[in-house]
Amino acid sequence: MFVAFWVLPVYEVTGLADLLILNSIEFWNGENLVANTTKYIDTEHGRYKVDCDGKGYTITCERTGESTRLEFEDDTWSLVIDGESHPFMTFIDDSHVKMITPEGDFRVVELSESGVMAYSEMIGNQQSI
DSSP states (O other): OHHHHHHTTHHHHHHHHIIIIIHHHHHHHOOOTTTEEEEEEEETTEEEEEEEESSEEEEEETTTOOEEEEEEETTEEEEEETTEEEEEEEEEETTEEEEEOTTSOEEEEESSHHHHHHHHHHHHHHHTO
């Protein structure tokens, strides 16, 4: 696929469209057309509305009206509660993150199947104590 998209001018056309059209619209009206989206997700627990504003997500349960805000800033994902930001994951590099533990401290987790499994087991063991 990569070679086909490179031979056909897919990358060049989309790059040019982004540069000339999308960036121009964003510059003149101040809105990021790609980042601002709303999606609806149906689960066994109900339907959720997910609003993306380019800085994070607001997830709202349609049944109860309760919402949760997740924000991404400076390589860190945070949960926002009553206007206060609570970080839970920070990217260190391409293969490691710092994740919060039930005690509130952070542990470095390797972004691999074994690293995520070790973190899940550690969290599971600490929650049952």
